[in-house]
Amino acid sequence: MKYLLYRESDGLVVSISDIIPTITEGYRVATSDQFKPGDEFTYTIYVNGIDENGNVTSSAMIRQRGLIQEQINQLQVENNQLKQDILILMDALATVYEEILNMQGGTV
Incomplete structure (x- = not known):
């Protein structure tokens, strides 16, 4: 049931x-x-x-296969873009972290 x-x-x-x-x-x-x-x-x-x-x-x-498939495809595109954005942010964060350590006289 x-x-x-x-x-x-x-x-x-x-x-x-x-x-x-x-x-x-x-x-x-x-x-x-x-x-x-x-x-x-x-x-x-x-x-x-x-x-x-x-x-x-x-x-x-x-x-409603066509509609659902279109929505799935759009979500996959959005998901891939978000993954790329996360990688860019992680790289930027690592750069900022390195700069802070260098300003404090530390090393990475």
Whole structure:
């Protein structure tokens, strides 16, 4: 049994988990065996109906592979840029540290 956290206003599933999620205002939880964690990243999923026990009785899925792949690619570009920025900052920090030691008459 999986727990689907969905937006109450339109039924959009925002997360799927193996444990009962924390429910915030404007959201509800339904249960289903049709989905697995991670499906919410591959598909846009809507809960259209639930029974009296909170089980999903009707849902819709739309594959969103193109959008997700584009977002993954953008995150990889950003991640690589951040790694480069960190290396530049570490180099600058080492230079400043060396200058401080030299001003104090120390050695590196």
